[in-house]
Amino acid sequence: MMTDLREILLAEDSLKDVELILAALEDHKLANEITVVNDGAQALDYLYCRGSFSSRRRVNPGLVLLDIKMPKVDGLEVLRILKSDENLKTIPVVILTSSREEKDLFESYRLGVNSYVVKPVNFHEFMEAVKALGVYWGIINEPPPKAGKASA
Amino acid sequence: MTILPAMTSGMRIRQRLPLLIGGLILGVIIAFSFTSYRGVNDAAFEVAEDRLRSLTHQLAETFRVLARDLRATIQAAAQDPSVRDCIRTPRPASYTAATEVLEPLVPPRDRAVLAVELWNARCERVLAVPQPMESACANIQKEFKDYGGKPDSCVIAPLRPSGDLMIYPVIAAVLEEGQPAGYLVQWRRLGWAEQARELAKLLGTPGGCFLGNDRGRIWSDLATLVPPPPVEVRETSQIQRYRRENNQRVIGLAERITGTPWFVLIELQEEVVLAPGARFLQRVTAIGLVLLAIGLGCAWLLSRRITAPLHSLTAAATAIAGGDYSRTVDIRTGDELEELSNAFNTMVARVRDSRQELESRVRERTAELQERTAELQERNAELDAFAYSISHDLRSPLRHIDGFIDLLQKHAAGMLDEKGNRYLRIVRESSEQMAALIDDLLSFSRMRRAEMEMACLDLDNLVHEVIAELDRDSHGRRVVWNVGKLPLVRADRSMIRQVLLNLLGNALKYTRPREEAMIEVGAAGDAGELRGQVVVFVRDNGVGFDMKYAHKLFGVFQRLHGETEFEGTGIGLANVRCIISRHGGRAWAEGVVDRGATFYFSLPAVEKGN
Numbered sequence: 001m002m003t004d005l006r007e008i009l010l011a012e013d014s015l016k017d018v019e020l021i022l023a024a025l026e027d028h029k030l031a032n033e034i035t036v037v038n039d040g041a042q043a044l045d046y047l048y049c050r051g052s053f054s055s056r057r058r059v060n061p062g063l064v065l066l067d068i069k070m071p072k073v074d075g076l077e078v079l080r081i082l083k084s085d086e087n088l089k090t091i092p093v094v095i096l097t098s099s100r101e102e103k104d105l106f107e108s109y110r111l112g113v114n115s116y117v118v119k120p121v122n123f124h125e126f127m128e129a130v131k132a133l134g135v136y137w138g139i140i141n142e143p144p145p146k147a148g149k150a151s152a
Numbered sequence: 153m154t155i156l157p158a159m160t161s162g163m164r165i166r167q168r169l170p171l172l173i174g175g176l177i178l179g180v181i182i183a184f185s186f187t188s189y190r191g192v193n194d195a196a197f198e199v200a201e202d203r204l205r206s207l208t209h210q211l212a213e214t215f216r217v218l219a220r221d222l223r224a225t226i227q228a229a230a231q232d233p234s235v236r237d238c239i240r241t242p243r244p245a246s247y248t249a250a251t252e253v254l255e256p257l258v259p260p261r262d263r264a265v266l267a268v269e270l271w272n273a274r275c276e277r278v279l280a281v282p283q284p285m286e287s288a289c290a291n292i293q294k295e296f297k298d299y300g301g302k303p304d305s306c307v308i309a310p311l312r313p314s315g316d317l318m319i320y321p322v323i324a325a326v327l328e329e330g331q332p333a334g335y336l337v338q339w340r341r342l343g344w345a346e347q348a349r350e351l352a353k354l355l356g357t358p359g360g361c362f363l364g365n366d367r368g369r370i371w372s373d374l375a376t377l378v379p380p381p382p383v384e385v386r387e388t389s390q391i392q393r394y395r396r397e398n399n400q401r402v403i404g405l406a407e408r409i410t411g412t413p414w415f416v417l418i419e420l421q422e423e424v425v426l427a428p429g430a431r432f433l434q435r436v437t438a439i440g441l442v443l444l445a446i447g448l449g450c451a452w453l454l455s456r457r458i459t460a461p462l463h464s465l466t467a468a469a470t471a472i473a474g475g476d477y478s479r480t481v482d483i484r485t486g487d488e489l490e491e492l493s494n495a496f497n498t499m500v501a502r503v504r505d506s507r508q509e510l511e512s513r514v515r516e517r518t519a520e521l522q523e524r525t526a527e528l529q530e531r532n533a534e535l536d537a538f539a540y541s542i543s544h545d546l547r548s549p550l551r552h553i554d555g556f557i558d559l560l561q562k563h564a565a566g567m568l569d570e571k572g573n574r575y576l577r578i579v580r581e582s583s584e585q586m587a588a589l590i591d592d593l594l595s596f597s598r599m600r601r602a603e604m605e606m607a608c609l610d611l612d613n614l615v616h617e618v619i620a621e622l623d624r625d626s627h628g629r630r631v632v633w634n635v636g637k638l639p640l641v642r643a644d645r646s647m648i649r650q651v652l653l654n655l656l657g658n659a660l661k662y663t664r665p666r667e668e669a670m671i672e673v674g675a676a677g678d679a680g681e682l683r684g685q686v687v688v689f690v691r692d693n694g695v696g697f698d699m700k701y702a703h704k705l706f707g708v709f710q711r712l713h714g715e716t717e718f719e720g721t722g723i724g725l726a727n728v729r730c731i732i733s734r735h736g737g738r739a740w741a742e743g744v745v746d747r748g749a750t751f752y753f754s755l756p757a758v759e760k761g762n
Contacts, residue, residue: 016548016552016555017552020555023559069544098551101598119547121583121587123551123558126551127558
C-alpha cells in the first residue's frame with residue numbers, strides 16, 4: 001500500500017510549528033520521510049540539490065509544505081521559482097500559513113499553488129488539518145507520473 | 153401731491169422724475185391759465201360794458217338831438233298862418249299858399265321824408281304833399297294826444313312798418329286861439345338810419361344797433377323790422393345777457409331817447425367781447441406746452457444725471473457680486489452721488505482685501521489640512537500594517553500555547569492532579585479567547601481596507617438569508633421574526649451581510665433571557681439630514697442598554713455586558729459602524745434597560761427608475 005512513499009519537504013521558520021506539525025503527522029502515523037528547512041533559501045537549496053543538500057538523492061519530493069512568512073526568501077517567492085521551473089512545477093505545493101489575507105491567497109493561487117491552508121489556532125483543528133493534508137497529498141493523491149529527478 | 157408719488161411708486165426713477173415734474177408744470181400751467189383767462193374775460197367784459205354804456209348813451213343823445221331838430225322844424229311850419237288858414241278855410245287859394253309852405257318840408261333829395269300832410273280836428277286829411285300816405289292810416293289826433301302832451305308841442309310817434317320800410321310820423325298841432333285846430337304831419341322813414349349805422353360803425357360797435365318803441369314788439373335795425381330781443385330790455389337800464397335767434401350770445405343795453413317814444417338798444421357779441429380772452433388762452437396754452445416740453449426735457453436730463461450713476465453703481469455691484477473685484481465706479485458729478493461712489497469704491501476695496509486675506513487663509517488651512525490628511529492616511533496605513541502583523545504574529549504563539557498544552561496533557565495525563573488539569577484548561581480557554589479577539593481584530597482591520605463592490609442590493613432577500621443562517625444556531629428558542637418591507641440600496645453585499653449578521657445576531661443574543669424573542673426589522677422614512685437615504689432598524693425585546701453608554705456601543709472592544717452574561721469580543725458593532733460609514737451612512741442605537749434595544753443604520757437609497 002505505501003510502497004513508494006514520497007518525501008515531504010516542510011519549509012517553516014518556526015521550530016515550534018515544525019514540532020507541532022511533526023507531532024501531528026507522527027500522531028497519524030504517516031510514514032513519509034519529512035525534510036524540514038527553516039527558510040526559503042534552504043528550501044530552494046533542497047529543491048535544486050545544492051548547498052547542504054548537494055548530496056541528497058535526486059528525486060523531487062512528493063509534497064512541499066510552505067510557510068509564507070520566512071526569513072531570507074519568503075514562501076511566495078519559493079512558490080514562484082518552483083512553479084516556473086519545468087522540472088519542479090509538477091510538485092504539489094501546499095501553503096500552510098497563519099495568514100488569511102486576501103492578497104496572500106490571491107497571489108498564491110495566481111502562482112499556481114495546489115492548496116492553501118490557514119493554520120488553525122486550536123490544536124485539535126491544527127492536528128486535523130495537518131493530518132488531512134498528509135493523508136491527502138501523501139497517500140490519496142496520485143503524484144504526477146515519472147516524477148523527474150531534481151535538477152542539478 | 154400725495155397722489156402722484158403713489159401712482160408712480162412702481163416706476164423707475166428715470167420715468168418717475170419727469171412724470172412728477174411734468175405733472176407739476178402741467179398743474180401750474182392749468183391753474184395759471186384758468187385764473188388768467190377768467191381775469192382777462194372779466195376785464196374784457198368790464199371794458200365791453202363800459203363801452204356799451206357809453207355807446208348807448210352817445211347814440212341816445214345823438215337821436216335826441218336829431219329828434220329835437222325835427223320837432224322844431226315841423227312845429228315852426230305848423231305855426232305858419234297860411235297853414236292855419238288852409239285848415240280854417242279850405243279854399244284853393246289857401247291850399248296853394250299852404251302847399252308853398254309845406255313843400256320845403258319834403259325836399260326831393262331827402263329820401264328820409266316821405267310825405268307831409270295836413271289834418272283838421274275832425275280827423276280829415278286836408279292836404280298832402282306830394283301825396284297822402286294811404287298805407288299809414290292812423291289816428292293822428294289820438295297819437296298826438298297819446299304821445300304829446302301840450303297843444304303847442306310837437307311829438308314823434310312810435311315806429312311802424314310800412315312795406316319794407318320803417319316809418320314814423322312827426323306831428324305838430326296847428327293852433328287856433330290856443331286850441332289845436334288841425335295837425336301837421338311829416339311822415340319819415342328811418343332815413344337817417346344809414347347815417348346812424350355809419351355812426352355806430354364809427355363808434356365801433358360790433359354787434360347790432362336797434363331802435364324800438366317804448367311799448368309793443370316793434371324793433372328795427374334802423375332799416376327794417378327785426379324780431380324783438382328775447383328779454384325785456386326797456387324796463388331797466390341794466391346790461392342784459394341773452395341769446396339771439398341765431399344762437400349768438402350777446403350783451404345788450406337799452407336807453408330811452410328823450411323826446412321820442414323810442415329806445416335805442418346796442419348789442420355786443422360775447423364772442424367778440426371774449427375774443428381777447430380766447431386769444432390769450434391760445435397763447436398761454438402754446439407757451440404752456442413749450443414750458444412743459446422744456447420742463448420734461450430738463451427733468452429727463454436731471455433724472456438721467458441721477459440714474460446714470462445709479463446704473464453704473466448697479467452694474468458694478470452686479471459685477472462684484474459675480475466675483476469681479478477689480479470693478480470701480482467713476483462718478484464725477486461733484487454731489488452726493490460722487491460721495492456715494494467714493495464710499496462704494498472704498499467698500500469694494502475693503503471687501504476685496506478681506507476676501508483675498510480670507511482666501512489666502514483658506515489656502516493655508518487647506519494646505520495644512522492636506523498635509524494632516526496625508527499624515528493621517530500614512531498613520532492609518534501604518535496602523536493597518538501594524539494591526540495586520542500583530543494579529544499574524546500573535547496567532548503563532550497562541551497556536552503554540554494551545555498545541556503544547558495539548559501535547560502536555562497527553563504527555564503528563566497521569567502525573568497531573570485535578571487542579572493541574574484545571575489550570576491547563578484555563579490556559580487553553582484563555583488562549584482560545586485571545587484567538588477569537590485576534591480574529592475579530594483582523595476582520596475589523598480587513599473590513600476597513602477591503603475594496604467595496606457597490607451594487608444594487610435587495611435588503612429583503614439578504615435579511616431572510618441571514619435569518620435563515622442565524623436560525624440554525626437558535627434551536628430550542630422561541631423567536632418571532634417580524635420583517636417589514638425593505639427597500640433597495642446601493643451597497644457592498646458581503647459587507648452589508650456582515651452588518652445584518654452582527655445586528656440580527658446581537659438581537660438574538662440579547663433576547664436569550666426572554667421566553668419569546670421578538671425581533672423586528674423594518675425601514676423608516678428618510679427625512680431631515682438623512683434625505684436621500686434609507687433608514688433600516690432592528691428592534692428587539694431583549695435586555696436593552698442604558699442610553700448613558702450609547703456612545704460606547706460602537707467602539708472597538710467595548711462591551712456593556714459581562715463575559716459570563718453574554719459572550720462576544722465587542723468588535724461586531726465597531727464593524728457595523730465602520731462598514732456603514734464607509735457606505736456614507738450612519739449607525740446609531742436607542743435602548744432602555746430590560747425593555748429592548750433598537751439599532752438603526754442608514755444607506756444611500758437607490759433612486760427610482762435606476
